[in-house]
Amino acid sequence: xxxxxxxxxxxxxxxxxxxxxxxxxxxxxxxxxxxxxxxxxxxxxxxxxxxxxxxxxxxxxxxxxxxxxxxxxxxxxxxxxxxxxxxxxxxxxxxxxxxxxxxxxxxxxxxxxxxxxxxxxxxxxxxxxxxxxxxxxxxxxxxxxxxxxxxxxxxxxxxxxxxxxxxxxxxxxxxxxxxxxxxxxxxxxxxxxxxxxxxxxxxxxxxxxxxxxxxxxxxxxxxxxxxxxxxxxxxxxxx
Amino acid sequence: xxxxxxxxxxxxxxxxxxxxxxxxxxxxxxxxxxxxxxxxxxxxxxxxxxxxxxxxxxxxxxxxxxxxxxxxxxxxxxxxxxxxxxxxxxxxxxxxxxxxxxxxxxxxxxxxxxxxxxxxxxxxxxxxxxxxxxxxxxxxxxxxxxxxxxxxxxxxxxxxxxxxxxxxxxxxxxxxxxxxxxxxxxxxxxxxxxxxxxxxxxxxxxxxxxxxxxxxxxxxxxxxxxxxxxxxxxxxxxx
DNA sequence: CGAGCAGTTGAAAGAGCTCAAAACTAGTGG
DNA sequence: CCACTAGTTTTGAGCTCTTTCAACTGCTCG
Numbered sequence: 352x353x354x355x356x357x358x359x360x361x362x363x364x365x366x367x368x369x370x371x372x373x374x375x376x377x378x379x380x381x382x383x384x385x386x387x388x389x390x391x392x393x394x395x396x397x398x399x400x401x402x403x404x405x406x407x408x409x410x411x412x413x414x415x416x417x418x419x420x421x422x423x424x425x426x427x428x429x430x431x432x433x434x435x436x437x438x439x440x441x442x443x444x445x446x447x448x449x450x451x452x453x454x455x456x457x458x459x460x461x462x463x464x465x466x467x468x469x470x471x472x473x474x475x476x477x478x479x480x481x482x483x484x485x486x487x488x489x490x491x492x493x494x495x496x497x498x499x500x501x502x503x504x505x506x507x508x509x510x511x512x513x514x515x516x517x518x519x520x521x522x523x524x525x526x527x528x529x530x531x532x533x534x535x536x537x538x539x540x541x542x543x544x545x546x547x548x549x550x551x552x553x554x555x556x557x558x559x560x561x562x563x564x565x566x567x568x569x570x571x572x573x574x575x576x577x578x579x580x581x582x583x584x585x586x587x588x589x590x
Numbered sequence: 591x592x593x594x595x596x597x598x599x600x601x602x603x604x605x606x607x608x609x610x611x612x613x614x615x616x617x618x619x620x621x622x623x624x625x626x627x628x629x630x631x632x633x634x635x636x637x638x639x640x641x642x643x644x645x646x647x648x649x650x651x652x653x654x655x656x657x658x659x660x661x662x663x664x665x666x667x668x669x670x671x672x673x674x675x676x677x678x679x680x681x682x683x684x685x686x687x688x689x690x691x692x693x694x695x696x697x698x699x700x701x702x703x704x705x706x707x708x709x710x711x712x713x714x715x716x717x718x719x720x721x722x723x724x725x726x727x728x729x730x731x732x733x734x735x736x737x738x739x740x741x742x743x744x745x746x747x748x749x750x751x752x753x754x755x756x757x758x759x760x761x762x763x764x765x766x767x768x769x770x771x772x773x774x775x776x777x778x779x780x781x782x783x784x785x786x787x788x789x790x791x792x793x794x795x796x797x798x799x800x801x802x803x804x805x806x807x808x809x810x811x812x813x814x815x816x817x818x819x820x821x822x823x824x825x826x827x828x829x
Numbered sequence: 830c831g832a833g834c835a836g837t838t839g840a841a842a843g844a845g846c847t848c849a850a851a852a853c854t855a856g857t858g859g
Numbered sequence: 860c861c862a863c864t865a866g867t868t869t870t871g872a873g874c875t876c877t878t879t880c881a882a883c884t885g886c887t888c889g
Contacts, residue, residue, distance in 0.1 A: 538733030
C-alpha cells in the first residue's frame with residue numbers, strides 16, 4: 352500500500368526492516384476524496400499527516416480575487432502534509448486534483464517512531480526539505496523563466512518524479528489536470544497556457560491532451576525548460 | 591552571540607535551559623564574509639551549518655543567461671543553511687548581501703543534540719519548515735501578484751521578521767540592498783523595480799533609500815501587498 | 830577630479846492579459 | 860442512440876504591464 356512511499360525513501364537513503372515495520376505500523380486507516388475536494392484546509396489544526404497512495408494532489412493558495420496559485424504537485428508515495436507534524440497547521444490548502452486515496456498517520460505515531468529511530472527522523476526531515484527544494488525551484492520558474500520554459504520545466508519535473516515510482520510508460524505519463532490548473536501552477540492565464548502548449552507541441556517537444564503527457568524530445572525539452580535534476584536530490588546518501 | 595537565534599526559537603516554542611546549553615555548546619567558531627561573497631556554493635558538500643549573527647544574507651540561484659533569482663532573505667538569528675544537515679548539499683548558493691558574521695555549527699553536533707533532545711530535533715525541523723513556508727509565500731507573490739503587491743509584501747514580511755529580533759526602530763529598518771537586488775527578489779527588472787518603488791512612495795505607503803526602509807502606512811501597505819502574517823507562524827506551540 | 834556604481838528617465842517593443850465567442854468533449858437522461 | 864448540458868479547449872483582437880535599450884544624473888571613494 353505504501354510501497355511507492357518506501358520506494359521513494361529508498362531512492363534517497365537506506366531504510367532497514369525495523370524502520371520499515373515502524374512506518375507501516377502507523378498506517379491505521381485510509382481515506383478517499385473525490386476530484387476537487389479539499390483534503391486539508393489552511394489553518395486547520397491537525398493531529399495527523401497523510402501519504403498519497405493514488406491520484407494527484409496539490410498544495411494551493413486561494414487569492415482574494417478568486418485566482419489561485421498551485422504551489423506544488425504531489426504524486427503517489429508523497430507525504431503530502433508531513434510538514435504539519437511540526438507546523439501544526441498549514442499555510443495553504445491541500446486538494447485532490449483527481450480522485451485520491453491517502454494513508455493516515457497520526458502525529459503521535461510520527462513522534463514515537465522519530466524518537467525511537469533518530470535516523471528516520473532525519474529521513475523524514477529530509478523529505479520536507481526536499482519539498483522545500485521543489486518550492487524553491489518553482490520560485491525560480493515563476494520569477495525568472497518565461498511561460499514556455501516554465502511549462503517545459505514542469506513537464507520535466509513530473510517526468511522524473513513519476514518515473515521514480517514506476518508511473519511512466521514509454522515517454523508518456525498520466526497528468527489528470529486541466530489547462531486551467533496548469534496555468535495555476537505556472538502563474539499564467541489559461542488562455543496563455545493554451546497557446547504555450549500549442550507552441551511546445553508545434554516544436555515537437557511535448558504533447559498534452561486528455562490528461563496524458565507525451566514527451567516528444569526530452570533532451571530539447573530539458574534545455575528549453577532550463578531543467579536540471581539536481582534539486583530533486585536523486586542520489587542515495589546516509590542522512 | 592546567538593541571542594537573536596534563541597529569541598526567534600522562543601517566539602515559536604519553549605526552549606529550556608538544558609536545550610539552550612546544548613545549542614550554545616555547538617558554536618565553535620564564527621566566520622566573517624564581506625558583502626557580495628559567496629558563503630556556500632550550490633552542490634558543495636557540507637559538514638556544518640551556519641547561523642547568521644549579523645548582516646543580511648540570501649539564498650539565490652544564478653540563471654544561465656546571467657540573471658539571478660533571490661529565493662529568500664536571511665536576517666540575524668536565522669539558521670541560513672540548516673537544511674544542509676539533511677540535504678548534505680544545497681540546490682542554491684548562499685551569499686552575503688552585506689558584510690556578515692556567521693556562527694558555525696558542525697553537523698555532528700546537530701546530530702548529537704537532536705538525538706539527545708528529540709524536542710530540539712522538532713524545533714529545528716520546524717525551523718526548516720518555516721523557511722519552506724516563506725518560499726511558498728514567495729511562490730504566491732511571484733506567480734500571482736503584480737509588481738507593487740510583491741514589493742509591498744516583501745517590505746511587510748521584512749518588517750515583521752526584523753521586528754521579531756528587535757531590529758525595527760519606529761517604523762524604519764535597515765535593508766542594505768540595491769534596487770537591482772530588490773528586483774532579483776521580485777522577479778522583475780531593476781528599471782521596473784525603480785518605477786514601482788516610486789509608485790509606492792508617491793502613494794505614501796513606504797520609502798526606501800540608502801538602505802533604509804521607512805513604512806508610511808503599514809495597514810495600507812499590508813492591504814496592497816495582500817499580506818497576512820499566518821505563514822510566519824508567530825504563535826508559540828509545543829512542537 | 831575622474832571612475833564606477835546606483836538610481837532615474839523616456840520611448841518603443843514584447844510578453845502575457847482580458848474579454849468574448851466558437852468549437853470541442855464527455856457525461857446525462859430520455 | 861441522440862439531444863442536451865456543462866465544462867474544457869481554442870481563437871481573435873485590443874490592451875496593460877513589464878522589458879529593453881540607451882542616455883543621463885548623482886554619489887562615493889580612491
